Amino acid sequence: MQIKDRTxxxxxxxxxxxxxxxxxLCKGGGYVAILDINPELAEAFVKNIGDGKTKFFETDVLESDSIAKSVEGAVLWAKETGKDIGGVIAAAGVGNPTKILDRKGNAMAMDSFDFVMNVNLRGTIDLIxxxxxxxxxxxPIGEDGERGCVIMVASSAAFDGQPGQVAYSASKGAIASLTLPMTRDLAPHGIRxxxxxxxxxxxxxTAALSEKxxxxxxxxxxxxxxxxxxxEFASLVKHSIENVMLNGVVLRLDGGTRMPSKM
Known part of the structure; x- marks a missing residue:
């Protein structure tokens, strides 16, 4: 999929x-609909990019109606610019580390678990x-008849999660696991x-982490x-969009990191 002149x-x-x-993506000639919950940060970013290459849509990925309104707006914007939708990248996510049983023997609150799962997993699927x-x-474009690319964000925690990452690892592990079935669902439509x-x-x-x-x-x-x-993450996203043979795969981007059970 070419990046230039696609939304x-x-x-x-x-x-x-x-x-x-x-x-x-904007440097590569693409147009980007930015869906984010932080209007102040997003609007300043859109202004900084300039050239009409981006448009902000305030979005709460916990709410289907909010996503629907933003997607509708992004599709309308793509029609106005004449730049077809070429991909969706679900990058919204939260960490919220919580052990399933704390030092005092108290069980993790389900509200905490649900929040992480709803943002990282449900929010990803709902947007896509x-x-x-x-x-x-x-x-369809090109000799392969490609229509677009879906890019999801998992984590190394999907494979070797740390203490306190039950919810986070579950959400990211689910994304890794559903990659192949989604690939098979979308193959007939020319979508990777x-x-x-x-x-x-x-x-x-990660800035919130202590130095220790x-x-x-x-x-x-x-x-x-x-x-x-x-x-470096953005570079891999760009390559994933451009390389039509990358499909149904989970790519670890971790410098060879394999987390032990204890640090």
Missing amino acids: YIISGGASGLGRAVVED RQVLPHMAKTT VVTIAPSMFETRM ARASLLKVVEFPVRGGKPA
């Missing part, structure tokens, strides 16, 4: 990994399912599915011995 819908696009993806009918109606599973990247979520926790995490990184840069 991409990105949740969580005003900060972190999503923001880096927006910047990269609402974009797909529009993407499936676009004109790629999931990226990053480890520790420099985002607002950060140092412990870096001990298990093989090379390079540092946190990932958002631009």
Whole structure:
């Protein structure tokens, strides 16, 4: 799928990994509908990008109606610009570490579990399912008849989660697991599915880590011995969109990191 002159819908696009993806796709000639819950941050970002390459839609991925309104707006914008929908990148996510049993023997609250699952898993699926009918109606391009690409964000925690990551690992593990069946569902429509599973990247979520926790995490990184840069994540998203043979795959982006049970 070519990036130039196509519209991409990105949740969580005003900060972190999503923001880096927006910047990269716009540099490649793409147009990006930014779906985010933070209007102040998003509007400043849109102004900074300029050239009419981005448009912000305030979105709460916990609410189907909010997603529906934003998708409708993004599709209308794509029609106005004449740039067909070429992909959807679900980058909105939360961590919220909580052990299933704390030091005092108290069980994890289901509200905490539900929040993480609803943002990371339900929010991802809800956004994608609402974009797909529009993407499936676009004109196929290239010799393969491709219509678009779905990119989801899992995590290294899907494979080797840490203490306190029951909810987070469950949400990201589910995304990794559903990658192949979604791929098979969408193959007849000329739509590919790629999931990226990053480890520790420099985002607002990881910025909250203590120096002790950060140092412990870096001990298990093989090379390079540092946190990932958002631009490196964005680069893999760009390649996933452009390389038509990447399909039905979960790509670990982690510098060879394999988390032990204890740090």
